[in-house]
Every structure is written in C-alpha cells, then in structure tokens.
Amino acid sequence: MDAIASLVQGSAAPELPRFTVELAPPDLSPWLAGNTGVRGFTSFAAPRSGPHVLILALIHGNELGGAIVLDAMLRSKLRPTRGRLTLGFANLDAFARFDAENPIASRFIDEDMNRVWDQATLDGPRRSRELDRAREIRPIIDTVDWVLDLHSMLWPSDPLLLCGEGARSKALALAIGTPGLVVADGGHAGGRRLIDYPRFTAATGDAASVLVEAGQHWRTPTVAQMQASVTALLHHAGMLDAGPDTKTTPPPPRFAEVTRVITATTGRFAFVRPFRGGEVIPARGTLLAHDGSAEIRTPYDDCLMVMPSHRTGRGHTAVRLARFS
Structure with a gap:
C-alpha cells in the first residue's frame, strides 16, 4: 500500500495538510473506447516508418495533469508524421473516483499500479484492480519503442525526469531535455515501476521508458511542464512537422x-x-x-x-x- 494512502486510511501519522486543487478532471468519455482493444488507449499510425511512442497518463488516478494533456492532444486531432503514436489512460477506475475534497484518496483502488511491473507479479496468480489493468495494458507495452509516463508529485519539488537504470532510457531522457534534471535510480523497495519493466532495462533491445515528475499535483504549471516534455519527445521522434525553435533551446539537462x-x-x-x-x-x-x-x-x-x-x-x-x- 502507498504511504500516503495508508495515511488517508487512518494511520497514526500526523495529519496531512489541505492541498489546493487548481485543476478539474477532464471528461474522458470520448476516449474510453479507444481503437486498440484496450479501454482508454488510442493509436495513430503515420504512412512513414518511425518509432512507436506511447504517452501514458493516470498510472495514478488522482494525477490529473497527464489526463488533461492527453485529452487536449486527442481533441486537437494531433497525428504523427512518422511512426505510431499511442495515447493511453491507465487507471481509469481510480480516476473515476476523484474528489477534489479528498484528492489523495483516488491514487489507486487496491494497490499502486506503479509497483507491479515485474514479470513474476504480472505472470503470477495474485489479483487486484491495478494488477489486472496492468495485465490488460501489457500487450501494448510489449510493442512500443519509447514510453513517456506522465506523473506529478504531492510535495513541493522541482520537476525532473526519472530514467531508471537502463542506458537507453537515460539517453532518451537526456534527449527529451525538459525538465532540465535527469535522475537515474533503481526504484522502490515496494515494487517495480513501469520504467523498471525488463523490456526497458535489458542489456539488449531498443525499447526505453522515461517517467516525468512534472511538478506538484493539481497545479497549472505542472500541466505546462508535461506539455513541454511531450512536445520535446515528439520532436525527438520526428513526429511533428516543425522542429523545435532553436532560439529557445534549453541548455543540456543535469544528470x-x-x-x-x-x-x-x-x-x-x-x-x-x-x-x-x-x-x-x-x-x-x-x-x-x-x-x-x-x-x-x-x-x-x-x-x-x-x-x-x-x-x-x-x-x-x-x-x-x-x-x-
């Protein structure tokens, strides 16, 4: 169980402060059916060959920023100029329970979906809402070249890109370049994240996965940072017609x-x-x-x-x- 969820459910730890919720959850009903056979996942292929990029939101159901970014992309009818672009909403069941009066409570239903991405867990007999959903998503994960997983943070923090331990994911994070801090780490004792999934950390292969922690939950600047990270990745993948504005290219990120x-x-x-x-x-x-x-x-x-x-x-x-x- 996530530490914050434990607190919400009545541990003896000090009471949490009241957090400001500046964002409203978007209406995702137009995108629930998708076109991939996986609820909430929509994919677009370009005539020209290129990488398969997945932009993922709502691994945690209360992190609204990613859902807002993907909803805007779908409403704008953005299409890649090469390769395949897939946009996915992960923990839709938890998202459906979001309540601005208690915004922490809908992070997940049964367990943290970003702690189940090891093969033994995915292939094992245990059941939960999040684990079952990860199993539904897994066939798409097994086809993509690059993943950008959109997250936000509860406590005040500068935004950063997490690349796990894989060399390819580190290279992808540095290529995205925004936010300007890239951190490599081995994850949590409580379980493996999506960026730790073996396909992205194996010594062989081409797949890579990066997680952006774009700022505090429920804050407008966090959405802007997510949009910037998504745009940078799509430019790097050659999926947008226009290249980035070199006049405003940021300095190389710190690692x-x-x-x-x-x-x-x-x-x-x-x-x-x-x-x-x-x-x-x-x-x-x-x-x-x-x-x-x-x-x-x-x-x-x-x-x-x-x-x-x-x-x-x-x-x-x-x-x-x-x-x-």
Missing part, C-alpha cells in the same frame, strides 16, 4: 544518479526541516532526518534530495539521495 534510497524502518521517520525536492545539500554529514533513534545524514557533498516525502509510513521511500555526474 544525477541515486546512490541511496532512504526507506523508513519505523513509524517515526521525520525530516529535521521541510526539504524541497531538487534541493542540493552542500556538505557531507548534514543531518537530514531521524528514523526512530537512527540519524539520516548526507553521504557526500552537493547531495541532491530527490522527492522527499514528508509523511512517510514504515517500509516506504522517504527520500532518494543522488550525486551529480
């Missing part, structure tokens, strides 16, 4: 690799102050948090804080520590 994933081992994990994701801690040995009686300190100078969670349950990721290269 950092996670060296330590801090997982809470007690129910009393607490940061010493409200760190922001993307914050760089200058000095090695700086105290970051207490996990019960244990101290968590920076392992090196210029330590990057990746997505600190300020309400962390036991067994869940509290923060990832990364080093620039």
Whole structure:
C-alpha cells in the first residue's frame, strides 16, 4: 500500500495538510473506447516508418495533469508524421473516483499500479484492480519503442525526469531535455515501476521508458511542464512537422544518479526541516532526518534530495539521495 494512502486510511501519522486543487478532471468519455482493444488507449499510425511512442497518463488516478494533456492532444486531432503514436489512460477506475475534497484518496483502488511491473507479479496468480489493468495494458507495452509516463508529485519539488537504470532510457531522457534534471535510480523497495519493466532495462533491445515528475499535483504549471516534455519527445521522434525553435533551446539537462534510497524502518521517520525536492545539500554529514533513534545524514557533498516525502509510513521511500555526474 502507498504511504500516503495508508495515511488517508487512518494511520497514526500526523495529519496531512489541505492541498489546493487548481485543476478539474477532464471528461474522458470520448476516449474510453479507444481503437486498440484496450479501454482508454488510442493509436495513430503515420504512412512513414518511425518509432512507436506511447504517452501514458493516470498510472495514478488522482494525477490529473497527464489526463488533461492527453485529452487536449486527442481533441486537437494531433497525428504523427512518422511512426505510431499511442495515447493511453491507465487507471481509469481510480480516476473515476476523484474528489477534489479528498484528492489523495483516488491514487489507486487496491494497490499502486506503479509497483507491479515485474514479470513474476504480472505472470503470477495474485489479483487486484491495478494488477489486472496492468495485465490488460501489457500487450501494448510489449510493442512500443519509447514510453513517456506522465506523473506529478504531492510535495513541493522541482520537476525532473526519472530514467531508471537502463542506458537507453537515460539517453532518451537526456534527449527529451525538459525538465532540465535527469535522475537515474533503481526504484522502490515496494515494487517495480513501469520504467523498471525488463523490456526497458535489458542489456539488449531498443525499447526505453522515461517517467516525468512534472511538478506538484493539481497545479497549472505542472500541466505546462508535461506539455513541454511531450512536445520535446515528439520532436525527438520526428513526429511533428516543425522542429523545435532553436532560439529557445534549453541548455543540456543535469544528470544525477541515486546512490541511496532512504526507506523508513519505523513509524517515526521525520525530516529535521521541510526539504524541497531538487534541493542540493552542500556538505557531507548534514543531518537530514531521524528514523526512530537512527540519524539520516548526507553521504557526500552537493547531495541532491530527490522527492522527499514528508509523511512517510514504515517500509516506504522517504527520500532518494543522488550525486551529480
């Protein structure tokens, strides 16, 4: 179970703050049937050959920004000039339960859909709403060349691209280039993400998958960052008629690799102050948090804080520590 969902369902952790919801969920009813045989997935092929690109939203049902971006793309009748473009809405059942008065509660129904993407789980006997849906989506995942998975974050953080551990996914993230921070990591103790799916991390093959954490949930700038990341990927894939405006080409992104994933081992994990994701801690040995009686300190100078969670349950990721290269 996700740490935040655990809190919502009544753990003894401190009460969450009330979050501002600036976005309204889009009407996805025109796109539910799709044209792929998988509910909520629509695919368009161009006459010219090229990569098969999947843009994915709603792995978490309460992350509205991705749904807004894909809805706008479908309404605009965007078509690729080469290759195949597939647009998909993943956790539609959780999305249907979104309530702005309790926006955290619809992240998932039974379990986090972004923790089930290992072969043993997908091929095993266990059942849940999210796992069954992942199995429905899997045949499409097994055909694509590149995936851009659209996400947002609960706590304040600079946007970033996560590329997992695969070299091809790192190259794709650097080619997308926006947001301007790329982070490679090995994922979570609680399960494998879509970007960790073996097809994208295997030593052989061409497929790659990138996850964009575009900003805070339910905020307008987050949608704009998602749109920028999608546009950059489509330009990179040669799917748009016009190339990017070289006058506004951003500088190359910075790259950092996670060296330590801090997982809470007690129910009393607490940061010493409200760190922001993307914050760089200058000095090695700086105290970051207490996990019960244990101290968590920076392992090196210029330590990057990746997505600190300020309400962390036991067994869940509290923060990832990364080093620039």
